[in-house]
Amino acid sequence: MAAFPEAKAEGRPAFVTEITKASVPYLEATMEEILRISNTVPIIERDAVQDTALLGHSAAKGTCVFFLGYGPSFLGPAFGIDESRRSPQARDSN
Incomplete structure (x- = not known):
């Protein structure tokens, strides 16, 4: 006041x-x-702007992709990801 x-x-x-x-x-x-x-929303939505691959899964241009802001992997990895499936940029960032 x-x-x-x-x-x-x-x-x-x-x-x-x-x-x-x-x-x-x-x-x-x-x-x-x-x-x-902080995450102010539980889900973030993005549209693929070009044909791409996410961890080995194809996503065509225009595909709507959802990213969860909260969940089992919020504080740690939910599951292991084989480094060979990651993009070169992701491998370089570790």
Whole structure:
């Protein structure tokens, strides 16, 4: 309520207009950091922009590919992946 002294003095919640006009840099920075480092949605969808292969599975241009943000492998690998199936870029990143 420090950002809304009038609302506090009147003993009421802040109005939407007061909230949207208020400058609360620490709160804004906190929200930005939370969104930057965390998954805010459980599934991310992407369309393949060219014919490609993902771990040896073909994905034609235009194919909708879903990536899970949460699941059994969130904190560690769910299963082993043979290094020969990885792309050269993925192998170089390890």
